[in-house]
Amino acid sequence: MPAALTDSAGDQRTGDPAGRPLYRRLVRDEFGVIAVLVVIVVGVGLFHPDFLRTGNLLSITHNTVYVGLMAGGIVFPLAMREVDLSVGGMYALCMVVGAVLIRDGLGTWITLPAMLALAALLGALNGVVTTYMRLPSFIVTLATAMLFRGAGLALADGKQITDLPQNDSFFTFLGGNSGGVPTAVWFFVVLIAALTVMFTRTRFGARVRAIGSNPEAAEFSGLPVARTRIAALSLSGLMAGAAAVFSLAFFMAGDPTVGQGYELTAIAGAIIGGTPLAGGRGSVVGAAVGCLILSVVASALAFFQVPINWTTFATGGVILVAVGADTLLRRFRNPRSAGA
Amino acid sequence: MLTAAGLVKHYGGVAALDAAGITVERGEVHALVGENGAGKSTLVKIISGAVRPDEGTVELDGRTVAFANTRRAAEQGIAIVSQELMTFGDLTVLENLYPLGGPRRFGLVSAREMRRRAEPVLADLGLNVDPSARVETLSLADRQLLEISRALLQNPRVLILDEPTSALPRAAADRLAKTTRRLADRGLAVLYISHFLEEVMRIAQRVTILRDGRTVLVGEEISQVSVDSMVSAMLGGTAPPAAARRERAVRGAASVALTGISVPGRLRDVSLTAAGGEVVGLAGLQGAGHLAVLDAVCGRTRPATGSVRLPGGAVPRSARQAVAAGVAYVSGDRKGRGLMLDQPLWENVTAVRRLGLGRDGPLPSRRHMVDRTADLIRRLRIRGGPYDLTTQLSGGNQQKAVLAKWLDADPSVFVLDDPTRGVDIGARAEMHEIVRDLANGGKVVLIASTDLTELVDLCDRVLVFQRGRITEEIDGPELSEQALSRAMNAGFAASL
Numbered sequence: 001m002p003a004a005l006t007d008s009a010g011d012q013r014t015g016d017p018a019g020r021p022l023y024r025r026l027v028r029d030e031f032g033v034i035a036v037l038v039v040i041v042v043g044v045g046l047f048h049p050d051f052l053r054t055g056n057l058l059s060i061t062h063n064t065v066y067v068g069l070m071a072g073g074i075v076f077p078l079a080m081r082e083v084d085l086s087v088g089g090m091y092a093l094c095m096v097v098g099a100v101l102i103r104d105g106l107g108t109w110i111t112l113p114a115m116l117a118l119a120a121l122l123g124a125l126n127g128v129v130t131t132y133m134r135l136p137s138f139i140v141t142l143a144t145a146m147l148f149r150g151a152g153l154a155l156a157d158g159k160q161i162t163d164l165p166q167n168d169s170f171f172t173f174l175g176g177n178s179g180g181v182p183t184a185v186w187f188f189v190v191l192i193a194a195l196t197v198m199f200t201r202t203r204f205g206a207r208v209r210a211i212g213s214n215p216e217a218a219e220f221s222g223l224p225v226a227r228t229r230i231a232a233l234s235l236s237g238l239m240a241g242a243a244a245v246f247s248l249a250f251f252m253a254g255d256p257t258v259g260q261g262y263e264l265t266a267i268a269g270a271i272i273g274g275t276p277l278a279g280g281r282g283s284v285v286g287a288a289v290g291c292l293i294l295s296v297v298a299s300a301l302a303f304f305q306v307p308i309n310w311t312t313f314a315t316g317g318v319i320l321v322a323v324g325a326d327t328l329l330r331r332f333r334n335p336r337s338a339g340a
Numbered sequence: 341m342l343t344a345a346g347l348v349k350h351y352g353g354v355a356a357l358d359a360a361g362i363t364v365e366r367g368e369v370h371a372l373v374g375e376n377g378a379g380k381s382t383l384v385k386i387i388s389g390a391v392r393p394d395e396g397t398v399e400l401d402g403r404t405v406a407f408a409n410t411r412r413a414a415e416q417g418i419a420i421v422s423q424e425l426m427t428f429g430d431l432t433v434l435e436n437l438y439p440l441g442g443p444r445r446f447g448l449v450s451a452r453e454m455r456r457r458a459e460p461v462l463a464d465l466g467l468n469v470d471p472s473a474r475v476e477t478l479s480l481a482d483r484q485l486l487e488i489s490r491a492l493l494q495n496p497r498v499l500i501l502d503e504p505t506s507a508l509p510r511a512a513a514d515r516l517a518k519t520t521r522r523l524a525d526r527g528l529a530v531l532y533i534s535h536f537l538e539e540v541m542r543i544a545q546r547v548t549i550l551r552d553g554r555t556v557l558v559g560e561e562i563s564q565v566s567v568d569s570m571v572s573a574m575l576g577g578t579a580p581p582a583a584a585r586r587e588r589a590v591r592g593a594a595s596v597a598l599t600g601i602s603v604p605g606r607l608r609d610v611s612l613t614a615a616g617g618e619v620v621g622l623a624g625l626q627g628a629g630h631l632a633v634l635d636a637v638c639g640r641t642r643p644a645t646g647s648v649r650l651p652g653g654a655v656p657r658s659a660r661q662a663v664a665a666g667v668a669y670v671s672g673d674r675k676g677r678g679l680m681l682d683q684p685l686w687e688n689v690t691a692v693r694r695l696g697l698g699r700d701g702p703l704p705s706r707r708h709m710v711d712r713t714a715d716l717i718r719r720l721r722i723r724g725g726p727y728d729l730t731t732q733l734s735g736g737n738q739q740k741a742v743l744a745k746w747l748d749a750d751p752s753v754f755v756l757d758d759p760t761r762g763v764d765i766g767a768r769a770e771m772h773e774i775v776r777d778l779a780n781g782g783k784v785v786l787i788a789s790t791d792l793t794e795l796v797d798l799c800d801r802v803l804v805f806q807r808g809r810i811t812e813e814i815d816g817p818e819l820s821e822q823a824l825s826r827a828m829n830a831g832f833a834a835s836l
Contacts, residue, residue, distance in 0.1 A: 203702045207695050210687070213680035220638075220677045221745070222663025222696030280682050 029274050033289045036322065040293065044300040051303050062182045064295040066091070066243040066259070069188065070266040071287035072195045073239025076232040078270055079199070080212040081279035082137040084233055086126060087240040088262040089148035092255070094119050094244035096152040099161035099254025108170035116241045122148065123237020127230030137233065145263065152256035161254035174249035184246040191242065195284040208232055212279025269294060272322040294318060341366045341529045342387070342498050347396035349382050356382040357393070358553040362531070364498060369520055369530045370559070371540040374550030375574050375764035377723065377734040380533055383550065384500055388420040389413030419496035421487045423503040423762060429476035434458060436475050437490050461489050465519055479626055481512035499523065500531045503762055505539065511625070517543045535764060537567045549573045575766060594651035594752050596637060596784050601646030606632035608808040609646070616752070619775065619785040621795040621802035625828055628805040630788050634755050637786065638662045638669045651752045651784070663696050667753045668746035672761030678742040681731040686713040688730050688741055692749040716744040721770060736767035743771060754778055756787040760794060772798055792821045804828055
């Protein structure tokens with residue numbers, strides 16, 4: 001290969017990845033969002049050193065786990081030009097079902113896989129309906145979002161389901177701390193890492209990206225498009241189920257009204273983290289970091305004593321600024337691709 | 341009229357243009373030729389304002405101009421019809437003609453005024469379509485004419501046609517060539533880019549040749565050149581490899597057999613067998629049915645009656661099944677059906693084997709994939725590295741990448757659909773060589789092409805289709821462009 005083609009600074013275009021420093025190989029496209037997160041955290045810390053207390057940072061992270069897991073899962077449908085609007089409703093339904101099962105005496109550690117299976121199944125249902133009714137996943141999941149939440153409301157009779165065995169290891173372990181850090185945060189890190197490997201290194205992840213990049217070429221190359229779509233939506237459901245498990249373990253109650261609008265926050269986090277709606281690309285780590293940015297900003301507003309009712313407004317602003325800055329940075333780093 | 345001089349443009353470390361220039365006069369058709377990657381597209385992009393040169397100037401009527409974007413260039417009377425079709429399929433013909441909104445009345449777009457202005461232009465180009473028809477219902481040839489109509493409605497002084505006939509069947513290409521001449525006779529300056537040198541000889545008055553970013557022949561009178569001299573100027577003295585007629589190989593056991601297949605509206609009771617070791621051509625005018633045969637073999641159309649048998653007895657019921665049964669589909673539509681342009685080359689080249697067939701397991705080793713890609717890059721002489729984004733390769737190299745991704749999967753049947761569309765002579769000859777090798781190795785090769793010389797060069801025999809049936813089979817020694825053209829048009833001549 002001629003040297004001229006490989007020596008330019010353009011990061012993803014050329015160059016042997018092995019020739020890059022380790023941290024660039026690990027984070028690559030995520031570098032930007034991670035930098036933004038660090039700058040915001042340090043920036044807020046300059047004014048309010050209390051913000052940097054470990055306890056505060058951990059609690060922000062803990063609060064992000066639920067939406068963060070959904071965002072990590074939703075990267076898969078987004079990268080193949082699909083969307084999943086049902087994760088919020090699915091999250092609530094799984095939590096209610098889990099709470100009902102435990103209340104009615106099913107063992108907690110049997111309930112856990114049951115919740116995950118239900119979530120994966122509901123996600124697969126989204127995929128099956130999308131594929132075999134030839135409808136856009138946008139419409140299918142818009143409808144199933146209401147179906148799922150409605151089922152949760154009906155099942156719980158619109159009320160919280162409490163009176164669960166709070167001393168059960170399920171609640172004390174998954175809802176508690178391990179080594180000073182919420183157990184959910186450990187699992188969050190592990191699951192995001194696993195999803196990243198799945199997205200970047202496995203055949204399934206490559207199929208997802210290939211279909212998102214050019215659906216027609218994928219079809220012509222013999223890719224199992226229908227099966228991959230069902231699997232991607234099922235995975236997105238599974239992550240909503242995982243979020244429901246940790247949520248149930250922590251709050252020790254099944255609330256059918258939780259997670260309203262989480263699907264949009266998750267999508268926003270994914271987009272901030274570098275997963276465009278146009279498909280073909282994505283980043284699970286980026287999605288998780290994107291959600292952390294949203295949480296950090298919301299929490300920082302409280303430190304600056306901004307009235308709570310301005311949080312939504314600020315979140316909207318953060319999404320616009322983050323996505324806009326990312327596009328600008330890309331153009332700056334690689335001016336050629338901007339016009340193309 | 342239009343003069344570009346001393347143009348230099350670097351992309352990264354690579355010089356796309358290095359001291360290139362051209363002068364186009366009013367009333368002439370000026371041809372710009374060169375191999376893919378010679379810099380034609382870059383030169384055109386600079387003239388039309390899409391790209392700014394690192395050095396050099398563009399003058400229009402003696403004034404130096406530097407267009408900020410293509411819209412500014414259009415306002416100055418430079419219209420371009422690009423190689424890739426830029427029509428909006430969901431919109432109507434009229435809406436496509438006025439991408440910027442069109443004439444207004446009372447502040448609203450006036451369809452009547454649009455129609456009044458457009459009709460003479462459409463009629464002049466011989467485009468007989470309903471202005472309110474949706475563009476996706478138009479044939480490829482008509483869409484190309486639509487693009488030219490759109491350019492002409494801007495009342496340009498300079499018209500740039502970038503490979504306008506590469507996707508067109510012969511008759512439409514001829515008509516377009518005549519139209520181009522007529523436009524020039526009316527005082528337009530036409531810059532005509534084409535790979536078809538015979539066509540250039542017929543319609544251009546002067547020719548400029550680019551090689552490796554430099555102009556090696558500047559505005560030479562067409563009477564002073566020949567196809568051969570242009571080819572050697574493009575390639576730098578070395579003659580292209582002669583297309584030696586292939587000794588027909590020993591027939592392999594593998595074969596594709598179609599028995600009495602019918603597809604409503606496309607094919608009527610067609611039977612054919614293609615054996616391993618032979619290259620079988622499928623020819624016909626648009627809608628004649630030859631492309632429906634390709635669709636049937638690739639599992640994209642299921643015939644209403646009859647059967648398709650692939651080697652090993654498989655019946656292709658879907659594109660996926662066809663690929664699994666060893667059918668490769670090499671499409672000239674590299675942007676749509678062929679490649680993921682936003683992905684690195686290695687992701688594309690290994691896509692069929694790794695993702696379609698799943699033969700590299702659930703956790704494919706990236707190192708291994710890149711090595712395999714590097715091998716194919718060497719074998720097909722693709723200019724680019726495994727990590728290069730595919731969109732940054734030239735058209736010819738992209739087309740080789742399409743071939744590479746199928747070679748990677750080692751199929752037994754090759755279905756070629758206009759496999760060298762818009763590819764330069766050198767790359768085309770190299771691809772043809774590979775196709776011959778495949779046939780010699782016992783593969784079944786079926787090919788359809790809008791380029792008749794390609795069929796003549798490659799095929800052992802050609803089946804000619806009309807109205808959904810095979811009307812003629814032209815074999816070995818009788819195979820020529822004239823014979824093909826005659827067979828394709830037989831029976832139609834009276835109605836034209």
